[in-house]
Amino acid sequence: MPWNFGDILDAIAPVLPQDAPAFAHLDRTITWGESTRRTNNLARALIERGAKPGDKVAFYMRNRPEYMELLNACFKARLTQVNVNYRYKAEEVFYIFDNSDAQTVVYGSEFRDIIEELRPRLKKVGTFIEVSDSNDIAPFAERYETLAETGSGERLDIKRSPDDLLFIYTGGTTGMPKGVMWRHDDLREIQLAAGRKLGPVPETMDALIEAIKATGPAGPHLPACPLMHGTGLLSSLSVVMSGGCIVTLESPSLDPEELWAAVERRKVQTIAIVGDAFAKPMLRALEEAPGKYNLSSIVTIISSGVMWSTEVKRGLLKHIPQGIMTDSFGASEGVGFGASMMTAAGEIQTAKFQIGDRCKVFDENDQPVEPGSGKPGIIAMAAPIPVGYYKDEEKTAKTFRTINGERYSIPGDWCTVETDGTLTLLGRGSVCINTAGEKVYPEEVEEALKTHPSVDDALVIGLPDEKWGQAVTGVVKIASGQSFDEAELRAHVREQLAGYKTPKRIIIGAVPFRAPNGKADYKGVTEFAKQELGMA
Structure with missing residues (x-):
């Protein structure tokens, strides 16, 4: 109907x-x-x-x-x-x-x-x-x-x-x-x-x-991320349409202590966040005061918009053993590309998703990517999808394309498709780095950097370079009490990824990495890195 x-x-x-x-x-x-x-x-x-x-x-x-x-x-x-x-x-x-x-x-x-x-x-x-x-x-x-x-x-x-x-x-x-x-x-x-x-x-x-x-009504839901963005808005909309309660916080930025206190008081069942930018401070508050809050009401924590690392999910599950850590892959232009769910009983690799029923992966020639081929492809979502962009026919035509007679939403995210049909997210094509003819997706390198104990957050960008075309460059935020060692961080990445994906330089970031919704500010970090490295 x-x-x-x-x-x-x-x-x-x-x-x-x-x-x-x-x-x-x-x-x-x-x-x-x-x-x-x-x-x-x-x-x-x-x-x-x-x-x-x-x-x-x-x-x-x-x-x-x-x-x-x-x-x-x-x-x-x-x-x-x-x-x-x-x-x-x-x-x-x-x-x-x-x-x-x-x-x-x-x-x-x-x-x-x-x-x-x-x-x-x-x-x-x-x-x-x-x-x-x-x-x-x-x-x-x-x-x-x-x-x-x-x-x-x-x-x-x-x-x-x-x-x-x-x-x-x-x-x-x-x-x-x-x-x-x-x-x-x-x-x-x-x-x-x-x-x-x-x-x-x-x-x-x-x-x-x-x-x-x-x-009865749906259980209470707490959008820790802003309602002004899709993750907070759409997760809350689902609860409202089932007669549930939306719990909001007073602090203008994330206050983990306020969040966990609200969860206990309001018996919150679901929480919406945006990746590690929210999950890490939430975990830190629990680690500093184990057992302080009654979290038995929590059914799931839902993240969307950026990658959510396995290590942080694992840490949260130690305090919320009954919970399901749900990582949803989607965009404002397409909801339901894929999802992964991690519980205390089993782990899921970071950025690995069960592909959605309406999702397909095409190469640059609009041909389906064969599972297990290792070939990167661009993710496309079939109907229901948006009507388009308001008052922008050119961008609508570019993002919402018809392939083999079917209209798809193609926001620009790239992935590989495994033999079992799962996909591994690589990142948004618009921030893809071309270094000596090789494509490097920032999110992949960022996740490698963030597995080092000294790194609290990381963004990876491409800077102009005479030799490489673009030089892979890391900008990191160092965890409290940790020291910065550029050579050690580069070696840490090289142990996990191909050599050409290793950042040529890694610097400490002194600017905000992310918007309040947790999404990366690649533009601002790029400008900062250029100034720090004398390229501005």
Whole structure:
């Protein structure tokens, strides 16, 4: 059947326990009964202020209950969410607002100064709404809490469509951010496809209602990574559509102690992270205080977006022996390329994934890569996939290509396919290094570097070189209490990988390696390395 997230919310609201938590943040809890009323009020308020079906609502805030609550309101009002990276500078924020044609901007009060600076240029925006913990808001804005609490909370009389859209703006590794357009029906089908691997799923609305009546809401979920990015957003969306609770944290950056305390207090069952950038600090907190937190509620920790090392998974499983460390391989342009699951009973090699049912691997001539050949190929995902990039036909044609009559999403990730059908991820082609005619994928070398006890994090880049074309160069962050020995690190990599993959130089990085979502900042690290090595 065709699905729409607004219709799902309307359908499950009457059968959910009205006092069941929908959103939890510190001491604050919004129940499903309250959330249904508030989101209906918000949806009606947005429409009354001129928002029409398909109009864009920009979300400019950190993780907090209002983020997912506003998303639910947009679903009900047939409005399209636009995620805004809160780490962007003013001009970058303006680009997202302008490129997305945002009709409404909802922002956290901490970003008021940037909104005030940009407001004279935001000619397309009709409504500004401020999320504030006080009554102090900008004179040009309306208070979010007032809109949520004003009204009868009655269900909207509105006919929705499976073609209603959700946007995920993604920066990628090059170029300006691009708005990936997902149909509700396609995203819902992906949710169901993931569930089918574990057992029967509700294929109709009636079946969904009966399932919730029989088993109750989904367990509490904590997105440790930002909701403004796909990993946090989509993992939370799945839980919301099963009547579960989204637990958010107060700290503007990852605070492992706050996270584990929230897990214990709220009996969190699932956590979303982005690789070792999140998992290492989480593990360190547990190692420093073993047994401090009751983690018995945890079922799985889910990572996506970057590689998650076997060593860190192993360490977490010592403290969470019942847990499943789930590594999901996907992108904003394609969800479900592959997955790996590691438990205390068995280990999985880093970057090794069970290939998804809709996933194929092609060479540069669009020919299927033969399993076990050792030949690198580019990963392609068949439908359901996004409609394309918003207002960018050229990039849409490049990423969403038709091969042998079937349309695929091809974000640019390369891998090899083993004889058993599993794939080993090599990395994104846009950051692939060409050294003396050999291709080197940064992630492979980064993982080798990170297995050395002195290395806390690593990025690998290609720098211009007269002899090699590009010289493989490592930039590392040294672990606390450890010393830096470049020769030893180079030898460590050479023991694991082919000689040409060994970095010609390794330096200590004095700049942030990653964005708040855990993804690598290759551009910033490249500029830093050039300056350090006298190439700028």
